[in-house]
Amino acid sequence: MGLVRKQAPQQPEELTAEKPSVDTLLQQLDDPDPECRREAALGLEGVADAVPALLTRVTVETETRVRDAVLTTLSAHDTETVAGGLAVHLASDDAALRTAVAEALATMPRSVPALMPNLLAAPDHDVRVMTAMVLADLAHPDAQVWLTRMIAEDPHPNVVTAAIDALLPGATAEHAPVLEAAVLRFPDDPFLRFTVQAALPRLTGTA
Amino acid sequence: MSAPATGAVLSDTDFTRFTEYFYKRTGIHFTSGKRYFVDKRIETCIRNSTYDTFTSWFAALRMSDNSGMLQDLINQLTVNETYFLREDYQFDAMLSTVLPNVLKDRGGVSRIAGPVKILSLPCSTGEEPYSIALRLLEEWDQIDQVDVEIHGADIDSEVLAKAAHASYGERSLQRVPKPWIAKYFNSVGTGRYQVEDGIRSAVTLHRVNVCDTPAMRAFRDFDVVFCRNVLIYFDELSSRRAAENLYGAMRPGGYLFLGHSESMSRISPIFTPTRLPEGIVYQRPTGAK
Numbered sequence: 001m002g003l004v005r006k007q008a009p010q011q012p013e014e015l016t017a018e019k020p021s022v023d024t025l026l027q028q029l030d031d032p033d034p035e036c037r038r039e040a041a042l043g044l045e046g047v048a049d050a051v052p053a054l055l056t057r058v059t060v061e062t063e064t065r066v067r068d069a070v071l072t073t074l075s076a077h078d079t080e081t082v083a084g085g086l087a088v089h090l091a092s093d094d095a096a097l098r099t100a101v102a103e104a105l106a107t108m109p110r111s112v113p114a115l116m117p118n119l120l121a122a123p124d125h126d127v128r129v130m131t132a133m134v135l136a137d138l139a140h141p142d143a144q145v146w147l148t149r150m151i152a153e154d155p156h157p158n159v160v161t162a163a164i165d166a167l168l169p170g171a172t173a174e175h176a177p178v179l180e181a182a183v184l185r186f187p188d189d190p191f192l193r194f195t196v197q198a199a200l201p202r203l204t205g206t207a
Numbered sequence: 208m209s210a211p212a213t214g215a216v217l218s219d220t221d222f223t224r225f226t227e228y229f230y231k232r233t234g235i236h237f238t239s240g241k242r243y244f245v246d247k248r249i250e251t252c253i254r255n256s257t258y259d260t261f262t263s264w265f266a267a268l269r270m271s272d273n274s275g276m277l278q279d280l281i282n283q284l285t286v287n288e289t290y291f292l293r294e295d296y297q298f299d300a301m302l303s304t305v306l307p308n309v310l311k312d313r314g315g316v317s318r319i320a321g322p323v324k325i326l327s328l329p330c331s332t333g334e335e336p337y338s339i340a341l342r343l344l345e346e347w348d349q350i351d352q353v354d355v356e357i358h359g360a361d362i363d364s365e366v367l368a369k370a371a372h373a374s375y376g377e378r379s380l381q382r383v384p385k386p387w388i389a390k391y392f393n394s395v396g397t398g399r400y401q402v403e404d405g406i407r408s409a410v411t412l413h414r415v416n417v418c419d420t421p422a423m424r425a426f427r428d429f430d431v432v433f434c435r436n437v438l439i440y441f442d443e444l445s446s447r448r449a450a451e452n453l454y455g456a457m458r459p460g461g462y463l464f465l466g467h468s469e470s471m472s473r474i475s476p477i478f479t480p481t482r483l484p485e486g487i488v489y490q491r492p493t494g495a496k
Binding site: 002003004019038039042043045064065068069072075076100106107137140141143144169170172202205 | 218219220223224227228269270322340343344350351354355356357405406409410420421424442443444447448451452454455475476477492
């Protein structure tokens with residue numbers, strides 16, 4: 001008993017990749033064992049032909065750990081096909097799914113911009129709230145522009161508040177007018193007013 | 208002072224805005240007490256960039272997905288020095304709570320099947336896995352009843368060669384009690400000490416990239432993983448992939464220690480945070496969903 005060594009190589013072990021075939025991994029996406037499905041999803045990293053099967057798996061998967069692995073692999077593709085296939089889940093009744101999808105979309109700065117016109121105009125205001133969540137972490141030069149537009153134009157106070165939350169970490173004094181205007185647009189929303197009033201002194205350097 | 212930034216000098220507002228941004232991206236929070244340190248490092252980043260003011264540099268950093276700028280910033284603002292018994296409150300947690308739980312979950316000392324497995328990733332030049340070995344040998348009363356495997360892994364073959372040689376200077380050993388040095392090290396020159404052969408041969412070293420999913424499949428059933436101060440260097444996607452690979456390397460119910468400034472909740476929801484007296488540790492859930 002005590003400290004034991006698994007093997008006794010003299011030098012650090014060089015670990016080489018042993019990857020199952022794509023066909024095997026695609027079959028394993030439907031395996032009854034969640035761990036097998038999870039590993040198959042991760043193993044399909046970079047395999048463009050696997051995108052349709054992975055998007056289908058997002059729709060049917062019930063294990064969150066498997067779904068997260070699928071989303072990790074999918075988001076690395078960052079194509080409009082993947083982004084569009086994921087964005088439909090922003091309207092899901094499953095809160096965990098729509099949040100996980102929003103986090104995945106936030107890592108896809110190349111393909112998400114093409115979705116923005118439709119997302120900003122989505123009739124379901126909950127989809128627009130999730131869109132603000134995506135923009136909060138999206139590394140794209142126009143992310144703040146879209147958020148500012150949501151704050152200035154969106155008719156629903158929850159969307160505007162979500163957009164303000166998303167904008168604030170990177171906001172500057174130049175955003176103060178649009179925030180003040182939002183308060184005037186929704187004078188009966190105390191939470192929105194509080195959020196803006198708490199943030200303004202920092203933005204304008206009067207804190 | 209809240210004047211607009213001129214040159215590389217940060218106004219108070221700039222400093223607040225910058226520290227909030229950096230915290231959001233890395234989980235590292237700089238208080239105003241670190242103002243001088245942050246100012247100097249940002250000056251260096253601006254000098255290394257194509258921008259000549261804080262305002263333009265910071266705007267480019269925030270608005271672009273130029274990971275090179277962020278990496279330069281992280282390199283400047285993180286200290287990569289490692290040493291024996293660093294952040295040893297987590298080793299305290301391992302000894303006082305985690306390992307007893309592992310033994311209990313695996314049927315108790317008398318019925319445990321296979322060794323307790325501990326992984327240090329990245330292990331750099333070896334200080335962390337050898338620190339774990341020292342703490343176990345000196346302070347864990349079950350060490351004579353249980354087999355323990357310690358593994359160290361890193362992407363860098365040069366640091367692994369140093370880990371295998373396991374020779375350290377006084378700076379690296381400053382927190383190791385003198386009796387431990389006398390007991391577990393051999394003097395190999397002025398101010399240098401080498402970990403004794405028995406411990407060196409007990410630690411298995413591997414070269415691996417934590418983001419390399421196929422290679423990480425070689426790691427399985429670890430009860431305890433230390434992955435400290437590395438995820439902050441990755442972008443969101445790489446962090447998620449690393450988290451998935453660490454998850455796959457762990458036994459259900461296994462424990463993951465991150466650096467004190469890191470948070471798995473910012474990266475992936477697949478682990479369950481558990482609050483111990485010594486801080487947060489993340490567990491691979493035992494059940495489904």
